[in-house]
Amino acid sequence: MLKKLCLSLFLSIGLGYPSEAQFVKEYKIDGRTDVDLVQLEFTSYKSTTQLKRIKSQDLLYIHGHLAKSNILPDFKYSFQKNSVKASLIHKNIESDNLGKTITSKLFFSESDFEHSWDLGLVSNYLYDLDFNLGMGKADFDLSQLPISNFKVKSASADVTIRYGSESPNQVQMDTLLVTLNMGSVELQNANFTNSKKIILEVNYGNIDLNFSEGMPAGCQVIAAVGGGTIFLKLPPETNPVKIKMKTTPMCRTSLPKYLKALDRETFVTKGYNSSDPRLLELVLDVGVGSVTVE
Template structure:
């Protein structure tokens, strides 16, 4: 009887270990020559992703922990017209329904609940065109000291943390930084370090938190447009001695709070005390909130 009980416990333990088992996948592009731009298309249906500079010599190194071994990503790359095209696509073959996906997003705060984790390593020696598609989960991006020409981020119900933690700005001039979220929260810190001509935040339902502690590294004018259908926008503006203007488009269903140091120019347009119309590093903030709140500090 004791032997049968031990066998039963062993089987149950083995099954539980199998359910919780993870598979580790490594994807690396070894090629280092024959191209002048790296175009990365990264797509994950669920998970927590960390993207940033790593101490590697290859243009791309991706490390993944997958909780379900039967759902494996597709990885491929090729060189065409001096562009290294890299694609990683992790699709959900189990057809998880939308209700379950939303509940995973709403009721889960733990990283483990998103099943998969990704570490996407980039190298400062290469120039990138980045395109990310996250369905459910969380994405943490630090593009400090990386050469990025374009960056587009799209999510279904994934939160996005975009934080330039390094002191150096993007060595390359970026055309567009765009973050488009259906439902979730966008946190962006030191986004001026992206060295972009325009930065676009588009959120249907959720929150946008922007922080501009010191724009001293901004070398050119930048348009920062934030659109929220329903939700909240909280912005820490640059110090008032810097040159920037604020344009607001809102409805009666949006509560707006502005700092006293802004100077009103009419038509819901405000400027800083250091505003100069022809400043080379002029920041233009555009806010469009339909329902919710807009708070500027």
């Protein structure tokens, strides 16, 4: 009997049988003609999160698969003049610390993230989005979505921001902000954000920042890594770009030959003009690691 019990436990662990059942939670806010702006605060932990445009009459739709052993999310919303303010809070019941975060990042797989969230937005409302993710993985497809602000904070996560259908932001974004304690940030077609400011900060990890073309308007970018790497893909050299490097002797740098040095820290493209309203200004800051610019 003992041998059978041990064998059963071994098979359950080895084959990855789920030890806890999952259940579904859905939230939505019906569309209204008197609403222009949707403000969303989204907080979760140990989760995979996906966001994309959907075709719907709702101004916000959220679908979650959750582990029953954890506390339930708290979803609220209220209408204020021509806007709606919504929040979904699913807080971690465990204490987070740097040691646990690093251990989790090294030894946990995507299947260990206990929850998954799918968020659907529509094209006919302006969105102000604020995400606070404990640990996990996030994929944000911002195609065909008017977004005024986009912020992501996380203890440990891999975050991808992209434009799957290559449809840029139709409004000017004020700020795109991603701050991670540990993990990676990948921002594809960064010019599609149409953002005034882009701030990417990672204590330990990597930043992959890609500009397929120049910005439609001036933009200030800060990409900072304490320990790790930054990879920057510049737009064509005819676009006005200025780069300031803030590195240490423990950081290796690689720059394309066509960049012109204004001083030991500052480099510009052939299309640089300090008064150009489309000027892309970047600050690249790495303590220990490498910076590669192409």
